[in-house]
């Protein structure tokens with residue numbers, strides 16, 4: 547974790563109309579994320595975590611506040627500056643999403659193309675960066691399958707015949723093959739068997755560490771935050787009620803809601 551801010555959220559919020567009334571899904575969220583830093587966003591269902599993640603990844607437009615991102619040096623005009631995502635063209639955002647960012651969905655099939663092979667799922671992201679050589683695409687896809695502990699002999703399988711844990715590994719490989727600097731993850735282990743979850747979390751932790759990735763991980767599971775995240779924000783009813791270093795927040799929660807979350811995990 548070092549250097550200048552990579553992603554900066556300032557007063558970020560989004561509202562939706564529900565049953566004829568406008569309601570804020572999340573509001574006034576501010577934090578900075580540094581290269582190599584992992585931030586967990588925790589809170590109960592409906593607290594606004596996913597909405598926040600989608601705002602940060604520019605999948606939704608902010609209704610208040612702004613998200614700035616430090617774009618890679620692409621020449622004098624855009625060299626190493628924090629840019630407001632709201633000011634970037636659709637094409638520029640798509641480019642960021644395909645190359646410099648990864649987005650791991652809770653349900654792997656939403657982040658994969660189920661009608662093409664495992665290898666093609668990985669190769670597709672490399673092609674967004676201009677790779678065209680079939681042999682190289684295939685050998686890199688195979689290497690990435692090994693890296694996420696998938697058997698490369700299954701490179702031509704359609705992912706639909708794989709288990710949920712295998713699909714999630716493939717989704718991770720597909721995201722990481724372009725060497726992004728920032729990974730967004732929405733409940734990456736929820737819904738998997740407990741033993742599969744534990745192995746996947748170990749893998750994620752190792753990869754994030756090895757690749758010095760920055761990440762924002764949404765989870766309702768405090769154990770995921772403990773294992774992966776340097777810092778965390780706690781959300782309730784769309785607002786951040788507490789944020790800080792993960793160990794501090796979990797070992798010495800200050801807000802009554804965080805205390806409740808922590809104690810409900812500890813109490814059998």
Ligand SMILES: Nc1ncnc2c1ncn2[C@@H]1O[C@H](COP(=O)(O)OP(=O)(O)OP(=O)(O)O)[C@@H](O)[C@H]1O
Nearest residue numbers: 562563564571589590591592593594595596597598
């Ligand atoms: N597209 C939408 N249209 C209307 N309301 C929405 C939309 N997306 C989210 N909301 C509402 O915003 C609030 C926050 O939802 P969000 O999915 O961000 O919470 P969450 O903490 O991620 O919950 P979960 O863990 O259940 O996914 C909820 O009341 C939800 O119903």
